[in-house]
Amino acid sequence: MIKLNKKQDCSGCHACANVCPKQCISMKSDNEGFCYPQIYKDKCINCNLCEKVCPIINIPNKVDDKITAYACKNIDNKTRNVSSSGGVFSLLCDYVISQKGIVFGAVFDENFNVKHIYVEELKGCERFRGSKYVQSKIGDTYTKAKKFLDNGKIVLFSGTPCQISGLDSFLMKKYENLIMVDVACHGVPSPLVYKKYIESLEEKNRSKVSRLSFRDKSTGWSKYSFIVDFKDGKKIKEIGSDNIYMRGFLSDIYLRPSCYDCRFKKPITSADITLADYWGIQNIHQEFDDDKGVSLVLVNTKKGQDILEKISSNMKVIKTDIEYAMENNPYIVGSVKYNKNRDKFFKLIEKEDLESSIIKSITNTFIQKVKCKIRSSLGKIKRIIIK
Numbered sequence: 194m195i196k197l198n199k200k201q202d203c204s205g206c207h208a209c210a211n212v213c214p215k216q217c218i219s220m221k222s223d224n225e226g227f228c229y230p231q232i233y234k235d236k237c238i239n240c241n242l243c244e245k246v247c248p249i250i251n252i253p254n255k256v257d258d259k260i261t262a263y264a265c266k267n268i269d270n271k272t273r274n275v276s277s278s279g280g281v282f283s284l285l286c287d288y289v290i291s292q293k294g295i296v297f298g299a300v301f302d303e304n305f306n307v308k309h310i311y312v313e314e315l316k317g318c319e320r321f322r323g324s325k326y327v328q329s330k331i332g333d334t335y336t337k338a339k340k341f342l343d344n345g346k347i348v349l350f351s352g353t354p355c356q357i358s359g360l361d362s363f364l365m366k367k368y369e370n371l372i373m374v375d376v377a378c379h380g381v382p383s384p385l386v387y388k389k390y391i392e393s394l395e396e397k398n399r400s401k402v403s404r405l406s407f408r409d410k411s412t413g414w415s416k417y418s419f420i421v422d423f424k425d426g427k428k429i430k431e432i433g434s435d436n437i438y439m440r441g442f443l444s445d446i447y448l449r450p451s452c453y454d455c456r457f458k459k460p461i462t463s464a465d466i467t468l469a470d471y472w473g474i475q476n477i478h479q480e481f482d483d484d485k486g487v488s489l490v491l492v493n494t495k496k497g498q499d500i501l502e503k504i505s506s507n508m509k510v511i512k513t514d515i516e517y518a519m520e521n522n523p524y525i526v527g528s529v530k531y532n533k534n535r536d537k538f539f540k541l542i543e544k545e546d547l548e549s550s551i552i553k554s555i556t557n558t559f560i561q562k563v564k565c566k567i568r569s570s571l572g573k574i575k576r577i578i579i580k
């Protein structure tokens with residue numbers, strides 16, 4: 194039976210809960226809002242399938258074909274505009290749906306919680322567009338995907354690298370009709386913090402949220418905006434780096450514990466294709482950059498290459514230097530650093546409002562500021578002495 198020694202050893206992928214033949218594992222939220230398996234021992238038959246499919250216990254040992262990197266833009270600007278980077282994921286959806294396949298990905302539900310669902314028609318795929326910066330709940334989607342695969346349907350499954358490794362592990366065999374796509378991942382924020390944020394927005398604005406975009410491009414792709422529309426017609430629009438939720442997210446104070454030591458960074462991957470933002474594109478393919486979003490597409494397998502060729506007539510594509518692309522996108526290969534204020538933050542939100550808890554946890558204290566100043570002055574003195 195699966196045993197969790199420390200929280201860092203669970204990415205919350207739901208593989209164990211999906212595989213249990215007795216349904217004796219359920220995923221329960223902890224006090225930080227992240228899901229962990231809870232086992233009802235009375236029902237357990239000690240089949241150990243839960244351990245067998247855990248992608249952290251059995252890290253995928255992928256010695257794969259060489260990874261190839263491309264800069265890609267969907268030629269349909271309308272779609273690219275509402276996607277987070279170059280709108281490549283929508284092209285993959287178009288292809289799979291045209292083959293009467295099924296697409297799995299992350300959407301907002303009616304209360305703006307983020308969860309995985311599947312879609313069989315092109316219309317529904319619009320909900321997948323755009324990065325939602327919170328951990329998406331996998332639920333029973335691995336089980337559903339397996340049923341479609343066993344019935345011979347083409348399945349496109351997208352998610353964070355841990356979710357895709359979880360699926361791969363859960364399936365326990367390779368399916369020719371499965372396309373696995375992961376998104377490069379900074380780390381996933383707490384669903385509890387996100388929920389508190391939505392509640393505080395609704396309370397302050399005395400209206401329910403009707404639309405949310407973490408990465409609106411109306412102020413540019415590099416200087417994206419955070420947008421919220423409310424049911425009563427009000428609207429909030431802030432530059433992403435000014436938005437309090439994004440500031441907390443990018444300061445790494447409320448990511449899942451496993452994200453600080455993510456086991457699914459490149460070159461380990463189960464995915465056929467990895468989608469990322471091509472940060473730094475302006476310095477290497479200047480003519481390609483129009484500040485409307487370019488995807489960095491990493492092709493990890495032969496299947497991934499075949500699929501990319503199938504959608505390439507609807508994209509502008511150039512082969513690119515993988516080393517350069519990775520240097521500009523550090524979280525494709527490495528984990529974020531643990532923020533020492535993380536514990537303080539989770540204690541603060543128990544008694545204070547979210548905004549002030551974030552501000553207190555991301556702002557350097559006076560002592561920290563003094564220490565930084567001393568360190569940087571010492572660095573300058575050292576450099577002068579060396580010269």
Ligand SMILES: Cc1cc2nc3c(=O)[nH]c(=O)nc-3n(C[C@H](O)[C@H](O)[C@H](O)COP(=O)(O)OP(=O)(O)OC[C@H]3O[C@@H](n4cnc5c(N)ncnc54)[C@H](O)[C@@H]3O)c2cc1C
Nearest residue numbers: 276277278279280281282298299322323325351379469470
């Ligand atoms: C939490 C998170 C962190 C990220 N961190 C980075 C990063 O550090 N560097 C980088 O280059 N790119 C990162 N990305 C990926 C990037 O923002 C784009 O999603 C990616 O480039 C695809 O863009 P697109 O234009 O092709 O498609 P889009 O249509 O914008 O992408 C939508 C895809 O993202 C998936 N998705 C959206 N939200 C979630 C979620 N919460 N969980 C799982 N899957 C989700 C959808 O299922 C769909 O497959 C991150 C994405 C997420 C969700």
